[in-house]
Amino acid sequence: MEFPKITNNCCVEVDFRQKNCGRQRTGGDVFLSRKLKEQQRVISVLSDGLGSGIKAGVLATLTSVMGLNYMSSFRDPAKAARSIMDTLPVCSERHISYSTFSLVDVDFENEVKIVEYDNPPVLVARGSEIIRLERSQVQVTRADREPVAISVADFQARPGDRIIMLSDGVSQSGIGSQSLPFGWGIEKTGNFIREQIEKKADISACELAAAVVDKAWVNNGGHALDDITCGVIYFRQPRQLLIMTGPPYDQKKDRLLADLVGNFPGRKIICGGTTANIVARETGREVHVMLGKIDPDLPPDSVMDGVDLITEGILTVGRVARYLEDRRNPETLNLNPATKIVRMLLNSDIINFVVGTRVNEFHQDPNMPVELEIRRNVIKKIAALLENQYLKETSIQYI
Amino acid sequence: MSKKFKITICSGTACYVLGGAQLMMLEDLMPAEFRDQVEIVGSACLQACRQGGSGQPPFVKINDYLMESASIAKIVDYLRKH
Numbered sequence: 001m002e003f004p005k006i007t008n009n010c011c012v013e014v015d016f017r018q019k020n021c022g023r024q025r026t027g028g029d030v031f032l033s034r035k036l037k038e039q040q041r042v043i044s045v046l047s048d049g050l051g052s053g054i055k056a057g058v059l060a061t062l063t064s065v066m067g068l069n070y071m072s073s074f075r076d077p078a079k080a081a082r083s084i085m086d087t088l089p090v091c092s093e094r095h096i097s098y099s100t101f102s103l104v105d106v107d108f109e110n111e112v113k114i115v116e117y118d119n120p121p122v123l124v125a126r127g128s129e130i131i132r133l134e135r136s137q138v139q140v141t142r143a144d145r146e147p148v149a150i151s152v153a154d155f156q157a158r159p160g161d162r163i164i165m166l167s168d169g170v171s172q173s174g175i176g177s178q179s180l181p182f183g184w185g186i187e188k189t190g191n192f193i194r195e196q197i198e199k200k201a202d203i204s205a206c207e208l209a210a211a212v213v214d215k216a217w218v219n220n221g222g223h224a225l226d227d228i229t230c231g232v233i234y235f236r237q238p239r240q241l242l243i244m245t246g247p248p249y250d251q252k253k254d255r256l257l258a259d260l261v262g263n264f265p266g267r268k269i270i271c272g273g274t275t276a277n278i279v280a281r282e283t284g285r286e287v288h289v290m291l292g293k294i295d296p297d298l299p300p301d302s303v304m305d306g307v308d309l310i311t312e313g314i315l316t317v318g319r320v321a322r323y324l325e326d327r328r329n330p331e332t333l334n335l336n337p338a339t340k341i342v343r344m345l346l347n348s349d350i351i352n353f354v355v356g357t358r359v360n361e362f363h364q365d366p367n368m369p370v371e372l373e374i375r376r377n378v379i380k381k382i383a384a385l386l387e388n389q390y391l392k393e394t395s396i397q398y399i
Numbered sequence: 400m401s402k403k404f405k406i407t408i409c410s411g412t413a414c415y416v417l418g419g420a421q422l423m424m425l426e427d428l429m430p431a432e433f434r435d436q437v438e439i440v441g442s443a444c445l446q447a448c449r450q451g452g453s454g455q456p457p458f459v460k461i462n463d464y465l466m467e468s469a470s471i472a473k474i475v476d477y478l479r480k481h
């Protein structure tokens with residue numbers, strides 16, 4: 001049995017963290033990211049408005065939205081940069097633009113284009129190494145303003161690469177302090193990022209952005225002197241999940257179930273007591289039911305070595321389908337076996353279902369107080385919801 | 400020291416919907432006199448539901464004895480007699 005493998009393709013995960021200056025509720029930094037689904041592009045922009053507070057926020061938002069739009073319509077970053085600079089409002093006193101920005105465009109082949117104007121340079125980490133980018137300058141002149149230089153760069157991203165976008169609230173954090181008289185600086189920030197990746201090779205976009213922002217905040221002695229923003233684009237291997245439910249129609253295939261669990265490169269869930277027992281028997285392990293923590297309407301979950309979660313079968317998957325259908329946020333629901341499954345589903349990119357088709361006669365007994373749905377149908381429904389509503393990739397195999 | 404009775408409650412689908420859900424509370428409802436004598440564990444499925452002739456779920460195992468149509472009262476009764 002083969003699972004869909006994504007080789008040179010990888011998932012682009014984008015996230016950012018921010019701390020706003022002083023007690024301002026509105027940031028002067030704006031981070032936006034947009035997925036162009038048809039073109040399979042992801043465009044992200046970080047812009048920093050002059051000053052802080054509402055006015056800076058509005059200007060930065062304006063710049064970001066314009067940046068996203070121009071970038072979406074021009075594939076050529078130099079052209080996009082020119083259009084942005086031509087349109088950006090200019091401060092009437094200082095004759096400089098109201099906001100600086102960095103734009104990153106990732107296409108479906110993970111070809112990256114970067115346009116930067118006066119922000120701290122975007123960092124690229126390949127594994128834990130910060131790599132140097134070849135940048136070229138584009139001069140943009142405009143009647144009402146000093147000519148400016150926009151920097152453009154492109155490169156081919158590989159799985160495991162990360163692009164880190166920073167506002168100057170990060171690079172200038174700690175400025176004037178004893179330990180960092182000239183501020184944190186881009187080099188030391190890069191070193192810090194390297195350390196974070198060395199400590200945790202699969203650190204998520206959100207975790208890395210949070211670490212950078214927190215450190216900048218600490219550099220400032222526990223406050224934000226300027227808005228501190230960090231955005232991270234992470235080209236990661238897709239996270240795979242296996243959900244196995246139901247015993248195989250042919251008992252000779254029992255061994256296959258155990259092998260699938262053993263060889264699967266990702267997280268594993270078994271839904272169903274008999275299925276769990278089969279895997280336990282075939283691998284010589286034991287299933288322990290967690291009787292202690294009981295949810296009033298669902299049978300308890302169990303634990304076994306080598307499997308991340310074991311639950312009862314049809315009642316639990318039925319509940320999972322309902323949660324997904326109602327678009328419930330699993331973080332706000334009581335922790336029960338079904339919400340645990342939903343969390344794992346939403347945290348995965350590719351979900352492989354292996355559905356056993358042997359039927360338990362008791363389940364069809366007309367004396368059953370509840371009608372038990374057919375396993376196959378429920379799984380089909382869950383897979384369709386995941387594909388259509390949650391943009392996951394799924395596969396179903398019957399055994 | 401091992402306890403006198405090992406009670407295995409089935410928490411599989413068939414048992415759970417046919418009354419087994421109540422059995423999950425056995426630990427709390429166990430009369431004080433037996434507390435020290437029983438060990439309660441769960442089973443993902445005792446497999447009795449898949450074999451004809453074992454009777455009706457919910458199933459519970461007390462040591463090696465398989466009890467069909469189990470209820471808390473029936474279990475306590477059994478403990479009293481043994």
Ligand code: FES
Binds near residue numbers: 412446456
């Ligand atoms: S569900 Fe209880 S014996 Fe199978």
